[in-house]
Amino acid sequence: MRAPYGLNILDNCLTCPVREEHIFCNLSVHAGQRLNEIKSTAVYPKGAMLFIEGQQPRGVFVLCTGKTKLSTSSREGKTIITKISEGGDVLGLNAVISSHPYEVTAEMMEPGQANFIPRESLLQFLKDHGEVALRVAEQLSRNYYTAYEEIRTLGLTTSPSEKFAKLLLSWSSKNTQNDGSLQVKMTLTHEEIAEIIGTTRETVSRLFSDFKKRQLLQLKGSTLLIRNRPALEKIIQS
Amino acid sequence: MRAPYGLNILDNCLTCPVREEHIFCNLSVHAGQRLNEIKSTAVYPKGAMLFIEGQQPRGVFVLCTGKTKLSTSSREGKTIITKISEGGDVLGLNAVISSHPYEVTAEMMEPGQANFIPRESLLQFLKDHGEVALRVAEQLSRNYYTAYEEIRTLGLTTSPSEKFAKLLLSWSSKNTQNDGSLQVKMTLTHEEIAEIIGTTRETVSRLFSDFKKRQLLQLKGSTLLIRNRPALEKIIQS
DNA sequence: AAGCGCTCGTGACGGCAATCACAACTGAAA
DNA sequence: TTTCAGTTGTGATTGCCGTCACGAGCGCTT
Numbered sequence: 228m229r230a231p232y233g234l235n236i237l238d239n240c241l242t243c244p245v246r247e248e249h250i251f252c253n254l255s256v257h258a259g260q261r262l263n264e265i266k267s268t269a270v271y272p273k274g275a276m277l278f279i280e281g282q283q284p285r286g287v288f289v290l291c292t293g294k295t296k297l298s299t300s301s302r303e304g305k306t307i308i309t310k311i312s313e314g315g316d317v318l319g320l321n322a323v324i325s326s327h328p329y330e331v332t333a334e335m336m337e338p339g340q341a342n343f344i345p346r347e348s349l350l351q352f353l354k355d356h357g358e359v360a361l362r363v364a365e366q367l368s369r370n371y372y373t374a375y376e377e378i379r380t381l382g383l384t385t386s387p388s389e390k391f392a393k394l395l396l397s398w399s400s401k402n403t404q405n406d407g408s409l410q411v412k413m414t415l416t417h418e419e420i421a422e423i424i425g426t427t428r429e430t431v432s433r434l435f436s437d438f439k440k441r442q443l444l445q446l447k448g449s450t451l452l453i454r455n456r457p458a459l460e461k462i463i464q465s
Numbered sequence: 466m467r468a469p470y471g472l473n474i475l476d477n478c479l480t481c482p483v484r485e486e487h488i489f490c491n492l493s494v495h496a497g498q499r500l501n502e503i504k505s506t507a508v509y510p511k512g513a514m515l516f517i518e519g520q521q522p523r524g525v526f527v528l529c530t531g532k533t534k535l536s537t538s539s540r541e542g543k544t545i546i547t548k549i550s551e552g553g554d555v556l557g558l559n560a561v562i563s564s565h566p567y568e569v570t571a572e573m574m575e576p577g578q579a580n581f582i583p584r585e586s587l588l589q590f591l592k593d594h595g596e597v598a599l600r601v602a603e604q605l606s607r608n609y610y611t612a613y614e615e616i617r618t619l620g621l622t623t624s625p626s627e628k629f630a631k632l633l634l635s636w637s638s639k640n641t642q643n644d645g646s647l648q649v650k651m652t653l654t655h656e657e658i659a660e661i662i663g664t665t666r667e668t669v670s671r672l673f674s675d676f677k678k679r680q681l682l683q684l685k686g687s688t689l690l691i692r693n694r695p696a697l698e699k700i701i702q703s
Numbered sequence: 704a705a706g707c708g709c710t711c712g713t714g715a716c717g718g719c720a721a722t723c724a725c726a727a728c729t730g731a732a733a
Numbered sequence: 734t735t736t737c738a739g740t741t742g743t744g745a746t747t748g749c750c751g752t753c754a755c756g757a758g759c760g761c762t763t
Contacts, residue, residue, distance in 0.1 A: 299617055302702055307620040309613075325606035330613045353602075357595015364591075364598055367605040368563035374612040375547075375568045379537060381619035382545040382663050385751085387720075416740065425620050427721060432742055464540055623721085625750075654710065665751060670712055 250317060250362040251289065258356045265348035270340050277318060277333040277341065284322035284329055286345040290314055293339015294414070297331045298422065308422045309377055311336070311415075317366060323349060324363065336414070381425060384463075390424035391434045392462040395444065399453045411451045488555060488600040489527065496594045503586035508578050515556060515571040515579065522560035522567055524583040528552055531577015532652070535569040536660065546660045547615055549574070549653075555604060561587060562601065574652070619663060622701075628662035629672045630700040633682065637691045649689045 251262060266289075271277065277288050280299055292314050300306040309331060312318060322329045323346050344352075353360045384390045399409040415423075417431040424431075438444050443459060445452040453459070489500060504527075509515065515526050518537055530552050538544040547569060550556060560567045561584050582590075591598045622628045637647040653661075655669040662669075676682050681697060683690040691697070 299613070299621070301617070301621040305621050307616070309616060309620075321606040321609045324602050325610065327606070327610060330610060353599055354596075357598055358592075360595055360598040360602055361591060364562050364602040364605055367602055367609060368559040368565075371559045371605060371609050371612060372563065372565055372568060374609060374616060375537070377616050378545070378547060378612060378619060379539070381616065382547075383537070383539040383543050418740080428741085429722085429743085430720065432740095433720090436742075655712095656710080666711085667713085667752085668750065671750095674712075 250359070250366045254356075254359065258352075258359060261352060261355075262344070265352060266342045266344045268340065268342050271335045271338065273335055273337050275335040277335070278322075278329045280330065280332045281328045284319060284326065284346050286343055287320050287323050287349060288318040288333070289342040289344070290316045290318060291340040291342065293341075294336040295339070296334045296336050296419075298334070299331050306422050307425055308419060310373065314339075320363065320366060321370060324367065387424060387426040387430050388434060388437075389463055390426070391420075391431070391438075392459045394420070394424055395451075395453060396456070396459055396463070398451070399456065409453045409456070411453070413446075413449045413451045488597070488604045492597065493594075496590075496597060499590060499593070500582075503590060504580045504582045506578065506580050509573045509576065511573055511575050513573040515573070516560075516567045518568065518570045519566045522557060522564065522584055524581055525558050525561050525587060526556040526571070527580040527582070528554045528556060529578040529580065531579075532574040533577070534572045534574050534657075536572070537569050544660050545663055546657060548611065552577075558601065558604060559608060562605065625662060625664040625668050626672060626675075627701055628664070629658075629669070629676070630697045632658070632662055633676075633689075633691060634694070634697055634701070636689070637694065647691045647694070649691070651684075651687045651689045 254262065268291075271293070277295065278285065290312055295312040295316070295318065296308055297310040297312060297318070298306050298308045312333070318333050318341075319329060321327075353363060380390060380393055384393060398411045417435070418428045421428045421431045435444075435446075439446070441458075443453070443455050445454055492500065506529075509531070515533065516523065528550055533550040533554070533556060534546055535548040535550060535556070536544050536546045550571070556571050556579075557567060559565075591601060618628060618631055622631060636649045655673070656666045659666045659669045673682075673684075677684070679696075681691070681693050683692055
């Protein structure tokens with residue numbers, strides 16, 4: 228007998244995008260059952276904040292559907308987006324494990340569903356199931372690598388055009404297509420792109436114009452077409 | 466009967482700067498003994514590379530004495546220093562846990578001693594001792610926070626002067642002194658400081674001149690004296 | 704003392720991107 | 734339709750900082 232759709236965390240391996248490395252999949256039967264007892268599922272509207280930077284950690288969210296924007300800001304209001312999370316990602320894990328405040332704000336960019344696991348329950352669960360703790364450690368070190376990639380982008384790349392090219396390439400690498408040109412669905416505003424690469428909205432606008440003129444990309448509605456990948460790669464190491 | 470000085474990893478709690486959070490301290494007797502069997506100690510000269518960015522992970526280094534410079538560079542030769550590690554720090558943990566290449570280069574800035582734990586032995590050790598795996602996870606999430614602090618510095622701070630002020634404050638917060646003014650021993654070259662805050666050597670030189678003129682700091686030989694902390698804090702949020 | 708490598712200070716210049724400003728456009732709501 | 738909020742394009746201006754250049758200081762070796 229199966230739990231209803233979306234209520235059994237083990238089912239996430241089926242309903243969420245499949246990820247071999249998903250820390251809460253392929254658990255022992257006993258651990259899986261325990262996990263199902265402590266988690267709860269909810270649907271969030273667009274704009275919902277799963278958690279906010281600086282808050283004491285309440286628990287982790289296992290994103291099932293929808294996209295989430297992770298961002299951090301300074302007191303003066305400047306904001307950078309550090310990651311766009313999608314189905315299968317685990318959010319807030321670092322804060323819960325280290326008992327530090329959430330280091331980012333997580334905001335739903337579109338309606339979506341997520342499983343919530345309260346902090347205390349998760350910590351107790353990890354103490355009881357040492358083998359899962361190692362999985363968590365692996366997940367954390369993956370997060371760490373992502374953060375380092377961000378550091379490299381922000382620290383080693385000087386000009387906005389380089390960062391922009393890098394971002395475009397990171398998008399295209401996710402959606403590998405048949406022929407040389409790749410298309411990606413663009414859901415971000417120029418403002419948001421600016422917050423990702425750490426520049427201003429106007430500069431992003433000009434970059435789009437410039438890259439279009441240079442035949443590097445093309446826009447059909449909200450679909451982004453990357454026409455000249457090698458040229459973009461060349462821009463990065465200029 | 467005790468092992469000779471420096472050869473017993475448990476002694477690091479005594480010989481290394483005391484850190485409650487040290488992941489390899491306060492272990493069970495059994496785990497501690499096992500750890501002593503798999504670790505080895507060595508002394509490294511100034512300039513020695515413990516590991517290099519991109520290498521397959523061989524193991525972790527528990528730094529006992531000496532300072533280590535962690536850096537990452539782009540193909541074009543630009544380098545950023547992400548952290549200066551000191552006694553008690555565990556280096557290379559993320560790479561070993563995730564089986565990814567080292568994400569940074571670790572170079573000894575002065576002669577020092579470190580314990581080495583080979584990759585395979587450590588992973589097996591963690592499988593056998595689930596309680597230590599959780600400690601490792603905690604350490605990883607601390608590393609993650611440090612990385613995020615770096616992201617905030619690089620991404621939210623625009624001008625070199627802000628970053629410089631932030632760096633000075635991070636130094637002074639470590640060495641809290643009696644009166645308002647704090648002194649820190651400066652061992653870094655302007656070039657290295659530039660690589661930390663992501664600017665050029667010349668700009669760092671000018672920043673020192675400027676800050677001296679504005680009575681924010683003072684230099685006595687290699688000793689840095691911070692004269693006006695509040696003013697520095699004001700620069701950050703300008 | 705001379706030579707060398709490394710570090711540090713500072714001037715001059717130029718380019719690029721942040722800032723401000725405004726207009727055009729979109730799409731949804733009234 | 735009109736209205737309005739949010740997004741996008743683009744021009745003009747300005748200032749900051751990266752780059753290049755050169756000289757001075759300092760410690761070490763020969």
